[in-house]
Amino acid sequence: MHKYIIRRLLLLIPVMLGVTFIIFTMMYFTPGDPARIMLGESAPESEVIKLREDLGLNDPYLVQFGRYIKNAVVHQDIGRSYTTRRPVVDEIMARFPATLKLAAMGAFVAVALGIPTGIISATKQYSLFDNIAMVLALIGVSMPNFWQGLMMMLVFSVYLGWFPASGFTSPKHWVLPALTIGTSSAAIITRMTRSSMLEVIRQDYIRTARAKGQVESVVINQHALKNALIPVITVIGLQFGFLLGGAVLTETIFAIPGVGRLMIESIFRRDFPIVQGAVLFIAVSFSIVNLFVDILYAFVDPRIKSQYK
Amino acid sequence: MSNVKTVSQEAQAQVANNVPNKKRGPWREVWRRMKQNKAAMVGLVIIGILIFAALTANIIAPYGYDDQNLPGRFQTPNSKHLLGTDNFGRDIFSRIIYGSRISLMVGFIAVGIAALSGGTLGAIAGFYGGKLDNVIMRMIDILLAIPGILLAISIVAALGPGLRNVMIAVGIGAIPGYARIVRASVLSLRDQEFIEAAKAVGANDFRIITKHIIPNSMAPIIVQATLGVANAILAAAGLSFIGLGIQPPTPEWGAMLSSGRNYIRDYPHIATFPGIAIMITIFGLNLLGDGLRDALDPRLKS
Numbered sequence: 001m002h003k004y005i006i007r008r009l010l011l012l013i014p015v016m017l018g019v020t021f022i023i024f025t026m027m028y029f030t031p032g033d034p035a036r037i038m039l040g041e042s043a044p045e046s047e048v049i050k051l052r053e054d055l056g057l058n059d060p061y062l063v064q065f066g067r068y069i070k071n072a073v074v075h076q077d078i079g080r081s082y083t084t085r086r087p088v089v090d091e092i093m094a095r096f097p098a099t100l101k102l103a104a105m106g107a108f109v110a111v112a113l114g115i116p117t118g119i120i121s122a123t124k125q126y127s128l129f130d131n132i133a134m135v136l137a138l139i140g141v142s143m144p145n146f147w148q149g150l151m152m153m154l155v156f157s158v159y160l161g162w163f164p165a166s167g168f169t170s171p172k173h174w175v176l177p178a179l180t181i182g183t184s185s186a187a188i189i190t191r192m193t194r195s196s197m198l199e200v201i202r203q204d205y206i207r208t209a210r211a212k213g214q215v216e217s218v219v220i221n222q223h224a225l226k227n228a229l230i231p232v233i234t235v236i237g238l239q240f241g242f243l244l245g246g247a248v249l250t251e252t253i254f255a256i257p258g259v260g261r262l263m264i265e266s267i268f269r270r271d272f273p274i275v276q277g278a279v280l281f282i283a284v285s286f287s288i289v290n291l292f293v294d295i296l297y298a299f300v301d302p303r304i305k306s307q308y309k
Numbered sequence: 310m311s312n313v314k315t316v317s318q319e320a321q322a323q324v325a326n327n328v329p330n331k332k333r334g335p336w337r338e339v340w341r342r343m344k345q346n347k348a349a350m351v352g353l354v355i356i357g358i359l360i361f362a363a364l365t366a367n368i369i370a371p372y373g374y375d376d377q378n379l380p381g382r383f384q385t386p387n388s389k390h391l392l393g394t395d396n397f398g399r400d401i402f403s404r405i406i407y408g409s410r411i412s413l414m415v416g417f418i419a420v421g422i423a424a425l426s427g428g429t430l431g432a433i434a435g436f437y438g439g440k441l442d443n444v445i446m447r448m449i450d451i452l453l454a455i456p457g458i459l460l461a462i463s464i465v466a467a468l469g470p471g472l473r474n475v476m477i478a479v480g481i482g483a484i485p486g487y488a489r490i491v492r493a494s495v496l497s498l499r500d501q502e503f504i505e506a507a508k509a510v511g512a513n514d515f516r517i518i519t520k521h522i523i524p525n526s527m528a529p530i531i532v533q534a535t536l537g538v539a540n541a542i543l544a545a546a547g548l549s550f551i552g553l554g555i556q557p558p559t560p561e562w563g564a565m566l567s568s569g570r571n572y573i574r575d576y577p578h579i580a581t582f583p584g585i586a587i588m589i590t591i592f593g594l595n596l597l598g599d600g601l602r603d604a605l606d607p608r609l610k611s
Contacts, residue, residue: 018451026467142591144543146550147566147584154577245456249547253570263459264551267466279463283454 001298008291017069019283024065027272033057037270038082078280079273081266088277092259096281098168099258102177102250103243109182110189110239115232117186118193122228123220125198133190140187145246149180149253166255173254181250185239192235197228230301237293241286342604349600355593363409370403374560383576392582395565396572401579404560405586411561412590415476415545416538422480423541424534427487432518434488435495446492449485457482461544465553475554479544483537490533494526528605535598539591546587562587 035052036043052058056067071077078088117137121130156176157165167173200206201224209219248260255261259278266274343349362369371391378398386393392401434445452460464478498504499522507517546563548554555561557568562583569580 014447015451015454018448019454022451022455023463026463030467031469138592138595139588142539142588142595144546144550144563144566144584144587144591146547146563147580147587150566150570150573150580151584154573158574241456242458245458248458248462249551252551263462264553267462267553272466275463275466279455279459282456282459286456287454 004298005291005295008294012287012291015287016280016284020069020072020280021065023276023279024068027276028061028064030272032270034082034272038085078277081274082271083269088273091262091274092277092281095257095259095262098256099244099247099251099260099282100285101174102168102181102247102256102258103240105174105178106181106185106243106246106250107236107240109178110185110243111236113182113186114189115193115229118190118232119197119220119225119228121190121194122197122201130194134194137187137190140183141191143183145180145184146249146253148183149176149250152176152180153253168254168256168258177250177254177256180253181243181246184246185243188239189232189235193228193232196231197224200224200228203227226300230297233293233296233300237290240289244282244286339601339604343600346600346603348596349604352593352596352598352600355589356597359409359413359590359593362406363413366407366410370400370406372400372403374404374407375399375558376403383572383579385576385578393576393578395569395579396576401565401582404565405562405582408560408562408565408583408586409590411472411555411559412542412545412587415472415479415555416542416594418476419480419483419541419545420534420537422477423483423537424487424530426480427484428491428523428530430484431488431491431493432495432522435492436499436514436518436522438499442492445488449488453485458544458547461548462551462553465548470548470553470556472555472559475545475548478548479541482544483541486533486537487530490529491526494529495522498522498525532598532602532605535594535601539594539598542587542590542594 033048033052034057035048035055039048039051056064059067068079071079076089080087081091084091117133121133124130153165153176156162163176164173165176168177201220206219206224209223210216214223247258248264250256251258251261252264259281263275263278266272266278343353366374376399378394380398381390382394382396382398384390384394384398390400390402392405395401395404430445430449434442455463461475461478461482464481465474468474468477495518504517504521507521512520545554546561546566549556549561549563550567552567555564557564565583566580566587569576569583573580
């Protein structure tokens, strides 16, 4: 098991190098001269030339990429913001907790709504509950979350005044953004739990459990659930990446000071080191979550654990 | 993007291994099963209406998409303007009808880009295996580490906003899903006897892949593509909503929603209707995708 975790951690290195390469390349070939962006339109050409030389912007592309990687690994330095001149790491770390909190709350909403609904739907297949839940789930998947956020803001902030429309400071501020970002994941998890559960409860060992006179609730909770949840865990892990990405839109709507909003603002300011850093940060967190999910697997499913040894 | 990826993985898992073999019969059978599925037919009708609206927008729309009428702006829905007018006095209903052109185009072209390039990569990886497979799939892993919408945002940030770049960005963001699905189904087909038979009669790799493998792995690809169009439309609307996508005055639903957002307190109808248009479209595509999945894999219909 330890070996497996270490191997997976080592495998993260080439993936992160690849992600860095892709993002670095895209930002490198984006039109616009970084030195000019930093100094502003009115700065004299001589200063721009000097800054370009100082920052090593005249070096060949691969040299610059190598330097970026070296600084990142050795000094944990992924550049400085063009506009604030502060280190990118500091800028992002200041915003990251809000994004992580938002994504985690979205995941909570998704799991807390999705798994129970999915289980009830599966055990009462084709019942009124199941039909309503499935239609709602389909609507949940179909709603653009930025629109849903606006509509909830309209109803619950503007009309009813129950929750504040923007900001992220108190628990009251968290409700609408968490629901906005979590709804479509909840819908996906509901559908996944239902279909996985339906598959499991048709298995022979469930019939055996029932045949020996086991109470239905024990059959579902003890025998079926554990096996049905395995594919659901994968989906939850993947959804976390979707939540981190979706944070961009939710943060924009509710004016939450997270990495997503920082990234969008930086794109409009052409502050590319920040954009690059933000994508890297989110990719790293997503990869770590997925690694964690894979390890969690082993605890849920002994068959998988035995493969790791 | 990652959103539908998971829906379709669910679909993919269910469709795999069930592949119609003969050319005409099975598809007729699929259609017969589709017709019995009410939800799928509702989806088909919704998509049919949308395609009709997109094709005939200049005939059926009561006004042009950019006909401004400043004295008549901010009208709530009334008999002259079914869905009211926006901040320039433009008819929202007409703009939504024209918007279906943009959304459907983005959806289909982005999925085309993703399915062609992802599918080709997946087919090569699955068919040849070994080192080539390893290299391609590690590249896909790298793309998968970046959440799709962020990848699309970064690409648009680099290329600049606009319809063409949005289609490219959303398409690239969706490549990994297709590569994985096609690879998985190629792997399950590669060692089957009819492929061996084709090799034995001297067919080359290109012919085997295009004539035997691809037609036989169409089922999961069709399901993924239907849901993928939904995803692409959502992603493009999201990009436009944050101002990085299709730019005004083009009547793109996400962009319309974004500009309506500024007036949400006093004139909520401006942002409401484009959102409903997106929702109905995605709803229809999801119904159709689910129906196709069930029709292509009847074993699940119990």
